[in-house]
Amino acid sequence: MATKKAAAKQQEKKENESKSLYVRGILTEAMYGRREFKKGSDSKDKYRISLKIEPEDMEKLIEEAEPFYEDTEEKWLPKWYTDEDAREFLNLSSNFDLKIGIKENGQLKDLGTMWDYIQDNGNINGSKVVLLVTLKPGAIYPQAILIKELHQTNIEDLFNGFMETDGDDELPFN
Numbered sequence: 001m002a003t004k005k006a007a008a009k010q011q012e013k014k015e016n017e018s019k020s021l022y023v024r025g026i027l028t029e030a031m032y033g034r035r036e037f038k039k040g041s042d043s044k045d046k047y048r049i050s051l052k053i054e055p056e057d058m059e060k061l062i063e064e065a066e067p068f069y070e071d072t073e074e075k076w077l078p079k080w081y082t083d084e085d086a087r088e089f090l091n092l093s094s095n096f097d098l099k100i101g102i103k104e105n106g107q108l109k110d111l112g113t114m115w116d117y118i119q120d121n122g123n124i125n126g127s128k129v130v131l132l133v134t135l136k137p138g139a140i141y142p143q144a145i146l147i148k149e150l151h152q153t154n155i156e157d158l159f160n161g162f163m164e165t166d167g168d169d170e171l172p173f174n
Helices: 002-017 055-069 114-121
Strands: 019-033 046-053 089-094 099-104 107-113 128-136 139-149
Touching: 019 055, 019 089, 019 114, 019 139, 046 055, 046 128, 046 139, 055 128, 055 139, 089 139, 099 114, 107 114
Parallel strands: 099 139
Antiparallel strands: 019 046, 019 128, 046 089, 099 107, 128 139
């Protein structure tokens, strides 16, 4: 009997140490490296994800994250957690590569790692995805990406319609 109680307590402790959660949205960035900001830059290369998150998933994330941030100093709380106006995008990073898969014909297909997939196939920015995240005390990490609808942003997407309008006259380097 004591063994079952000990096992239950151990399971409860493990559940309180981390929690996995699925969030949906449009992937606006999936990369490895550093980013530059107005007020500095990232200090080291990491796997980075930016997700334009579904509003109801952001609400769920905030609710689920509450116990993991209750003992965190305010200066370390993520902006999406503290600022209601900063809840459109979820920006995450990890030292570890993420697994990536795709849903095709109702089946899940393993595509390997984010790094390998992007190196072989190009970016996945603009894709509709489900992101698996892990909550831990004071932190959130991306774990895996499931692509629901693949989109790959290319140069034509970025200069949509520019060439048809004879935009050469507007180029800054003329």
